[in-house]
Amino acid sequence: MRRLAGVLLAGAAEARFYSEDLRRAAHVHSRRLYSLLTPLLERGWLADGWDESSPAQAKRYYVLTDVGRRELVKPQ
Numbered sequence: 001m002r003r004l005a006g007v008l009l010a011g012a013a014e015a016r017f018y019s020e021d022l023r024r025a026a027h028v029h030s031r032r033l034y035s036l037l038t039p040l041l042e043r044g045w046l047a048d049g050w051d052e053s054s055p056a057q058a059k060r061y062y063v064l065t066d067v068g069r070r071e072l073v074k075p076q
Helices: 002-010 019-026 030-043 066-073
Strands: 046-051 059-064
Touching (some): 019 030, 019 059, 059 066
Antiparallel strands (some): 046 059
């Protein structure tokens, strides 16, 4: 989780993160990535959407919310 949090916090305030980029940057397997992202989405720390710039291949993206940024910078 720390690696994923570091990747998310390194992005700009409105940065869009795609699954494949998060997976590579955090060095986690796809299944592990989704098990980390799900609770963040449920808590409202991440928002998600679909990039439909290429309708044949829509890609899901994630954006760190203000609440998520505040929570992830808190000492654990």
